[in-house]
Amino acid sequence: MNANKQFNLEGKVAIITGSSKGIGKAIAKGLAEQGAHVVISSRNQEACNDVVKEFKDNGLKAIGIACHIGKEDQRKALVDETIRQLRRIDILVNNAAINPVFGPIEDVEPAIFDKIMDVNVKAPWALSNLVLPHMRHHKKGSIINIASVEALTPGLGLGLYSTSKAAILMLTKNQAKEWGHFGIRANAICPGLIQTKFSAALWTNEKLLNKVETTIPSSRMGQPEEMIGIACLLASEAGSYMTGGVYTADGGYMIAG
16 A cells, blocks of 8 residues: 555544644644544634644644543533544544642652542543443444653652553553553553653753663654654554554654663
């Protein structure tokens, strides 16, 4: 098959959570540029609308549906409204996540622990379960879970975030194993330090940023747009034999030592 056709997502519908900015927005734009009709989703409808307008002004297909993924009723409404408007769901990118604390794991309040796990682990599990029937109907689908290199090796001050993202890796593998016979693939992407508002506490720390830039092979932090290629691969027929995988996009962070 022609390589361009393998990456073609015409006729496909993709939900990307946390896609009003950062990595989520970059991935949504990349999928839309390959022809997908993307669903922009974040907690704020106005923020979603702004991205939809930007995309449409550039000839891309997009709708915006606000959703706080930590809330069950809003997760269901996101899926129901997508089906009402676009009739199908082919790709789900579980990107939205939180990290409200930076510091030792023993200092975290139980309520914060619960919040992190609800948004970073329970929500992707529940949202994937909601899209499952629609993917099964078409005997095909791709779930992409955005994890982190913090899921693979512990970093200072990010203990519970790391724990939640490690859980996402095992969730991904179980989705791939249990849903493969339905034609559904599940894979995880582990970004390294990417310059987004979400990670600002890390890259605005000059000492930490200098350490990253002097130790990793790429000698720099990454940009959200550098996550597009791997996402398009995993979403499309180009990645049709890829499932249960964990893929780093980290500038060499994991081999830096």
